[in-house]
Amino acid sequence: VPFNISHSAEAEAVDLLMEVQELPKLLTTEVDADSTKRICQYLLRAALYIEDPEYQSTVFDVAYKLYEKQERWCDVLRVALLSNQVPLVKQAFESVSDPLIRKQMAFILSQHRYFYYQVDEDCEDGEELNEIIGNSMLSQNYHHLATDLDVTEAKDPKDVYKSHLADTGLKKTDGAVVNSALQNQAATYVNGFVNMGFGKDNLVTKVEANGSCEWIYQNKPPGILSATASLGMVHQWDVDAGMAALDRWSNVPDNVNVMAGAALGIGICNAGCFSEVNDVAFGTLADFLTPDPHTIKLATDRRLLRINAITGLGLAYAATSKEDVVEVLADIVGDEDEHIDVVAAASLSLGLICVGTGNDCDAFGCMLTRLMAASDLEKGSQSAKYIMLGVGLVFLGCGEAVDVSKAILETLDHPVKKYGLFTLDTCAYCGTGNVLKVQELLHQCSEHLDGDEADFQMVAVLGISLITLGEVVGMEMSHRTMQHMLQYGELPIRRTVPLALALLHLSDPDYTAVDTLSRLSHDPDKIVAANAILAMGFVGCGTNNSRIAGLLKALSVFHKKEADILYTVRIAQGLLHMGKGLVTVNPYHSDRLLMNRTAIGSILIIMHGALKIDQTLLGSLHYHLYYVASAVVPRMIITVDEDLEPVATTVRVGEAVDTVGQAGQPRTITGFQTHNTPVLLHHHERAVFASDDYEPIASVLEGTVVCKKVSAEQRREKKLKEKREARAAAKAAREAREKLAKEAEKKKAKKSSGSKK
16 A cells, blocks of 8 residues: 555555455555545545445545645545534534634635534634624625626616517517516516626616505516515625615515515525524514414415415525524424415425434424324325425435434325335435435336326436436436436426436536427427426526527527416526526535535425426415525635735636546646636636735635735745756656666566577
């Protein structure tokens, strides 16, 4: 092993130790900084293909300790997040004393939306670090990026539709008039998506002299709800401005839809941000959970208000495990007299709040108990499926930890049991690349079923994408499998394939995926077409991809007489241009090493709803589209100095090259361009620092990067060191060549003396 490591053959050394189950021996072997980096990269990649959870945790532990020995604290934290253990995250933070490194580690946690860990307030920098972890600076940095790229001006939905270039006007003489109320509702979503986080738009933030908003009241009741809630999306990440804008709409007892929209909007503007000190969302939303029956007389109106307040709580406190909120929601779920729709909303919110915590969270027990106690009619409803998804989100990426919940669900005597078992299984093995689970799901998809009997097959198709999500070879194989399913599968499976393709390529407009979805968007079955169009929106989400934009514009003409499909096209256009092209919903970051569980959980709620799109997203649950709020992150690199003020530094951005297992120090990017920060990163791109004036603290350039000023003397020393290293490398190469030449001469002499004899 030492011989292999000293001769740049780290991969062979690791393979040998893994073969004999002796990986911890690496910790006692002498390893330099460069070799440590290559060994750990290889270990973390190999961990994807290890089935045994215990041995996988051994691999993570070895990588953690190797990085720790070299004091690469940002990488130590990334391994701790990969193993999903709060004690390791805490240990990593407490091992570091350098304030700059601690700030960079806090930015990594904020990008991962990991709010389970909060730094002790007694620490000198505790308050500042908790603000960073809670994304309190995200809005400010996002606005800095928008100003630098000159995209601060508000955009109208018609700028997105470009309807003046296509025959898609509302007043038609040759066919049915498109439902204008539905179109207004679509325009509301598009407006919210496009102007996300910018704090201004041309529809909902324009307030009349009398304090009213003309656009909100131009809609029918469902549209009023989504229009008010879109205020939260326009002010996303800017909690103070968002709460101020929504405050005037939170007490309009004569219009419950406005109040419900305001409750949801409060959750949306808090999505992705968290502060223990300045926590206003729970106090505000708790009032909506118990509406006054004298003020709001209809039971259905009170239920609508409560459901939206509960959904708002789920968005605002995703990945926090905040005890007060969990307790309130668990009481709602545990109440057997509560309406099943309210229980479903509470289950989804609990799933998001405790996402990926597994058996550490007690809330999943009350969800399963409530499901067991439900009537047969309730068990057959969409709400029962959402309760199961809530349990699945708690176990997202937890693997075998889900077995106890599956055993409880096995006792359920109802056809929906199979749907639940597959939901739990696919969520638990999300991103693991587990081949055996994929084979099991494929086997289930081979049965020819139809109607409600095939619901579990739809989950299985989604599950194939979900399991193979983080692993390149698995993604390619599942892509090929989807093509076979389109060819030979029954209608329910064909309806799910577009959504499964979207899961594989979130915010990644892959040519073959877009081509397949474009073909399916003209399918004779309306649900296949609607799902394909929605999937195109998610594949291009936040990218402004011109090819998808052209296809959607053509589809708006093709489906101009079908109100529901045209509505879906508009939603897809809004997703495509989300945040004016500055954001992404792809859950993977840190060179595709870490998966943001909150993001994938939020997208899963939308995808499970889209399995019955005509009843959910195109029906009464249209506001579930706002779950995308907790999945969205800006796809930027912004560099800040020691005082966390933005500074312009030079970076090279190019196509990422996979260098795992390669000897030496190969280039990590190809075909690069040099930019000044802040800069946008596409899905397959990577950035390398190119400035001599600053030095980055982070090993991976993504999100907010803290930089240290380099003095003239340090620059001079660095250049001298590089020269010395280059000379040493040249000398070593020369000596190796001379040694080989001498050995060759000796062999030649030996051979000639042998022939003389």
